[in-house]
Amino acid sequence: MHAMTISEFGGPRALVPVELPDPRPAAGQITIDTSHAAVGLVDALFRRGDLADRPGFPQPPFVPGLEVAGTVRELGEGVTGFEVGEPVVTLSQMSLGGYASVTPAEAAMTVSLKECDVDPAQAVAVLPNAVTAYLALTRVAHLREGESVLVHGAAGGLAAAFPAVARSLGASHITGTVTSGARIADTTHLDYDEILISDDFVKALDGRKVDVVVDPVGGAVRTASLDVLAPLGRILLLGHAARTPDTPVTGDELWSRSVGMLGFAVGPYLQTDPYAARPAAEHVIALLADGTLTQRVDELPLSEAAEAHRRLEAREVPGRIVLTI
Incomplete structure (x- = not known):
């Protein structure tokens, strides 16, 4: 071969x-x-x-x-x-x-x-990340209907699967962040309610709180996300695309805010529980087939x-x- x-x-x-x-x-x-x-x-x-x-x-x-x-x-x-x-x-x-x-x-x-009549390039580009999004939101963050979601790196391959999946699970408002104004155009085909610039997303939210933060980026935006979490809010740690390290967060900071940071790596997780993949795929493949996920x-x-x-x-x-x- x-x-x-x-x-x-x-x-x-x-x-x-x-x-x-x-x-x-x-x-x-x-x-x-x-x-x-x-x-x-x-x-x-x-x-x-x-x-x-x-x-x-x-x-x-x-x-x-x-x-x-x-x-x-x-x-x-x-x-x-x-x-x-x-x-x-x-x-x-x-x-x-x-x-x-x-x-x-x-x-x-x-x-x-x-x-389902799905282009294989779209299938391999979208379906694995959509399954990751479904498992992360349901099994780790336990997203509830009516909650708000903030997605960092909104135009990236993994992050792009989250708006449609979160919406299908009942999310009420979905915000994305990108690194510059030039990247906003890369999100127009995705189901975000608003797009903010990552350097000043805390200021742009103007006191509004979010329930779930999806973070495949890390670094400065991860630390700043603590300041926009609602009580009982959760940050999903899904990778580290940033070229800068995280600022350490203590347990005292989390308990005093009543928030959590939860890691999820789909590959190692599915190695331990491969049969979790099929129900997740059944949920998201319908979104892929009808064009909701693209x-x-x-x-x-x-x-x-x-x-x-x-x-x-x-x-x-x-x-x-x-x-x-």
Whole structure:
């Protein structure tokens, strides 16, 4: 099979093309003839080695890629409910392997697209992040009908899934933040009630409080978010795109404000409870099929994976980058 591997930790040029044997599915797995592979910030973290010292995280050489779309190639032992040739999309799987013409995937982490007419590039760009949004809002933040939501990095690939999912769960008012006025145009297709500039969002809210903050950014906006939380408000920690570290927050600060900060990493979580994925997918796939969930997608061929990573880290792409295979 054709694949791009991370040969060593480093910059985008660490991604190099290779030919590898076609993988066979283990018990409980399927293999997928990959047509599209999503590119995410976590791929860049793996490539740079930012997560290399954590147990279970990959060491070079390895094939990156957590999310793919394509058609079922082969069923592993014990797999039912899928058939060869069926269109599918995977959720965020920590086994990686997506930057390749054939991808092994856990059947429990794979969603059929047979019953809905969805473009596979949109499916792989949107569905995994929408499942993340659903699980984060329901199982971690426990969003209640009528609550307000603030989403940082509103135009980013992960954040962009939250407005539609939060609205479907009954959120009353959804605010997004972006880094500059120029990025506001990148959010017009999303279901935000208002967009603020992240440097002065506290001032712009003018005393209004929010119930749930969705934060894949970290750094200064994470600390500032404490000042806009309503009593019993929650900050969802979903990543750290900022180039600056967090300011430490003490337990005393949280209890005195009656607020919480809750971390959620969907890949490791679904490794421990893969069957949580299916009900989440069933909720959000309907939003994808009717056009409520959508994303701006830039497509590049697999051979240009290094360029995709360069664009991602330069923040040149609103929405998501998808590799075509």
